[in-house]
Amino acid sequence: MLSGTFLVNLDVFIVVVAMPALQHGLRATAGDQQLVLAGYQLVYGLGLIAGGRLGDAFGCFRVFGAGMAVFTAASIACGLAPSAAVLVAARLAQGAGSALVVPQVYLAAQALFPDEEERRGAFAATGAVIGVGAVSGQLLGGWLLAADVAGLGWRAVFLVNVPVGGAALALLPWAAATHRLRCKALVDTLGAGRVDPVGTVLAAGSLGLFTVPLVSGRERAYPSWSLLCLAGSLVLAVGFLRYERTLRARGGAPLLPPELLRVPCFRRGLVLVALLNCGLNAFVLVLGLLLQQGLGWGPLATGAGMLPSAGAFAVASLLAPRLLRRVADRRLLCLAAVVASVGYAGCMVSTSFGSVLWLLVALGVTGAGLGLFVTPVLAVSLRTVPPEDSGAASGVVSTVQQLGAALGVCGFGAVFFALIEAGAPHLRAFAVTTAGIALTAVAAGVLAVFLPRTAASLRPVPSGRVPAIGHTPPDHGS
Structure with a gap:
């Protein structure tokens, strides 16, 4: 499970190091570079709540496997991208895979380790892997570019994800079979398939309107549309919270259970x-x-x-x-x-x-x-x-x-x-x-x-x- 945490953090930092080479190799414009960096994190952030709820509905191992498969396939697409447009699209797919993977790590820590001290150890390992992923992104990215492994150039910073993702997917059936009983209760509680599509759309819209001005507003001196986006984000957030309370009152399974915030x-x-x-x-x-x-x-x-x-x-x-x-x-x-x-x-x-x-x-x-x-x-x-x-x-x-x-x-x-x-x-x-x-x-x-x-x-x-x-x-x- 921690391989997901490692890859997600690795990909935030390793791409930063590769941007000059990527600009030269694909003739990427400033806008393309910004989308390669920020688009990944934007889609990643927008899908996290939905990814967590899917873990509740279908089980952390299933959703982790789906997310890791998407992330690994997207990494291959990034490494083979013939143009900046294809690379941007593949990076957005990477962000979607990350949004499915990361919440399952925390969910698995709670499901697999009911003992408080063991759970602290799981959280500690997660924090350590975050640090390792961050420094690996800088060091590994710099080394891959300097060594020009197999003549791949900047493409190596994406293809390096493939062996790790493949190993995680290969081990997943064993891990799921070993710990299925501990995780089964989480799935049985809500029942498979009980998701909240309306809440997902409202949450994604609110988060998108909030983060887009933060990601791209500074380069454009924060134009008027960025303020309108922030105001629209607040309106959608209020609508989202009201809808979630109504859905819970009807006995549904909201994306964000209102009682959590209490x-x-x-x-x-x-x-x-x-x-x-x-x-x-x-x-x-x-x-x-x-x-x-x-x-x-x-x-x-x-x-x-x-x-x-x-x-x-x-x-x-x-x-x-x-x-x-x-x-x-x-x-x-x-x-x-x-x-x-x-x-x-x-x-x-x-x-x-x-x-x-x-x-x-x-x-x-x-x-x-x-x-x-x-x-x-x-x-x-x-x-x-x-x-x-x-x-x-x-x-x-x-x-x-x-x-x-x-x-x-x-x-x-x-x-x-x-x-x-x-x-x-x-x-x-x-x-x-x-x-x-x-x-x-x-x-x-x-x-x-x-x-x-x-x-x-x-x-x-x-x-x-x-x-x-x-x-x-x-x-x-x-």
Whole structure:
């Protein structure tokens, strides 16, 4: 299952490294390049909630297999694309496959590991693989382009997905047969085929109108249509929530069960997820720009420069479950916020003095703090969810991850580029932007203080019997 998490994150970063070669090889215009990068993430983000609900309806292994098959086939199409238009279409198909794959990883973690400590280990492994995928994208992409494997050039960055996807599909029947009994209850709860097509269309429309201006508005100086899209997104979101409440009242299976949003820990967990990904993805963006444009490093050297941060992220993710045996979730989240903030401050100071060595040290500290966030954030967000809505909740968490990432990249990226255009050196622009990014870690730490004190207050509640906002049953405590 983690192969899906690896490939999805790998494909976000590996394509960035290959863009100059792709531009030369296919004569891709600036618009084509933007669609290759942003189109993948856009379709990926739009389909996550629906992908999670399909996992509820048909089972995580079936939907994972379908998504991995789509992703692998699309990767072949990308690698063989004769023109930029074909490449863009194949990248959109890759995004659709990713939207089916990613929610099933979180759903499988809940279904296969009912024990709380084992589940934390699954979430920790997921966080570690996210870090490995990120750094592999930079390093592997740079190496494939430098080595020109089999004379494939930029095509190798897409075809490298095929062996991993093929191996996952080959092992899937064994995994499904081994663990079918544990996952069967999730399918039986809702019944196969109970999906919400109207809700899916409304949600996709709302998310699309929200993310398109964020993805492409900056290059066009945020024209009037981008504001209209944001306003239309709000209208569709309100309509979507009303429709979902009506469908649930009629006994249907909504794409987003309304009672999920009445679970306090789930709501707060979503905010933490958004803050984490907002800061993380923005930081990766400005760091890559600093290393390549500011310091003049090549793709392979840039990937190596990101290794301290990504490596520390992966190691900290794996250590988090052990720390949770000794400290509460909210204390670990506060500790993670402090470590990440210290790392961000170190990056600011080191770049202000132009010290590359201390910058690499600070990157390691930052990565460690961000890695400590992953396990407790996912645990807090998902363990209060009723089992029959696990897939929907996983899709919501994944969607919030993408929206947080889009907001961070667009917002902090705009600050960075504005400083560069105003004549600021890359080192100073990086330091100022990192100061703003550090606020996401501080805000996450403050929010973590107000999480419930005991694990007892986080026990899952039956669907349809979720306590109202601000009310907790007396026997649960707080």
